[in-house]
Amino acid sequence: MIKAIAVDKDGTFLKSDHTYDKAYFEKIFDELKRQDIKFIVASGNQYAQLQSFFPEKDQHITYVAENGAVTYYDNELMTSYYFDQQLIYDVVETLTRYFKLTDIVLSGIQSAYVKQICSDEFLNFISNYYYDIEKVASFKQIENDNFVKVAMRIKDKDLVEKVINTLETKFAGELRAVTSGNDSVDLILPNVNKGVAIQDVLKQWGIKHDELLAFGDANNDIEMLDLTTHSYAMANCSPEVEAVAQHKAPSNDDSGVLQVIEQYLKRQK
Template sequence: MDLSKIKMVVSDMDGTLLNNQHEVSKEFFHLFENLKKQNIAFVAASGRQYYSMLDKLKPIANDILFIAENGAFVKKQEQVLMTISLDQTYITNVLEVVDKIDNAHAVLCTAQTAYVKKSSGDFIEMLKEYYSEFTLVDSQQEVSDTILKIAIYHHQSSENYLYPELKQFEDVLKVKVSGENWLDISEPNAHKGYALQKVMDKHGINADEIMVFGDFNNDLEMMQLSNYSFAMANAHPNVKRIAKYQTLSNTEHGVEHILSKLLLAKS
């Protein structure tokens, strides 16, 4: 494994860079400063809202690129590089299905906020971990804002309870199980792989010059763009199947473990 050519590092957040308490380690921030000295760019890629990602990575926010909302929103410093929005007809149809699923909660994600039902109960408190900015509404069907993504949460399992009901939209939309409890619906090109390919093209980065870390199905497309894709030890079987390499779990600092090897190779 020759890491000496790496020019860019891309990491998912939940289950990857973040530990199980949703924290970024002090070790990572230290390693980042050394990556910066080696002119290695860093990209955070997440299903999270941009503002939530910003909260987690505030000390280095001006030095990195954010791929948020699973690729529907890309931003560097104050410049929005890309947004991909959902057609209103699809939003209406998806919400009608979600409303019929027990213990399911939809979140309408925009560039500035996220719209959640006032009647969502305990889910609203849990939502604060993933959405720093959100707006409570009586009816999501009446929201007229530009929607980038519909994130849907199920208390037990997104794969078992949400996907079977929502896979009917796969012919026209991207339907992605993005976490144990989350499923995301977006336009077909609104995914991390599409966004990352645009970033790579803009910076002239090849597959052997980029390192990618991930743990769940919404990371698959971006991991396929790299010769140095790393599945976390805690990753979904689909991710382990397509990743070129594997590292330690998110609780064992698997990303930091490989970044240390990268810096050693660069030195």
């Protein structure tokens, strides 16, 4: 019996054009509410951005945002985990000094932040994943916020490997680097991920791991998929995700998540 469903957003629930079949979803969502099945949107994206895709559903959707760093339900912050601020400044200095990276976004609980020197291309790119974005001359001028994630876009795959190896060596035990699709690299807290956050809410609800249905496509979904035997890798997933998930779902462009959920709902009627 499935009592909760967790879905990644980009590359999983959303199609490649960042849309989803709203009529199909409304049909499925009505049945989820009827069967009292919890619906969790779990993403590396910002809470405000996730929320914008599901208007007027705050009382029915739990949002695990920023790769598990923040969890919201009904517009209330349930849990949050954030970095030491000086660590983030040291990380950004390493990225800019050694790798000349400027397309960096800091995710705070209040907003997302980019430097004024970031490229217009990067700003347009991250607008697909962040709803509230502020430009600042220096990250050090940010006040009254806590940083939950650092993200960057690196198109050179060899450079991705160098950046990840350098950061995980220099800041061992203080951060973890994960790829999240679309040339994106996320720096997250080492013991915080979608799986940890979802485990917390399942415990609050009294729901067992094998009562969870989960979907993902990228490496930041691995811990979430590893929670349950009802785990689905999308047709377009990474090799690492395919190795962890117990099942394969149709492509995100074919509404694969909704197809699989519909099958489960029919069995539980």
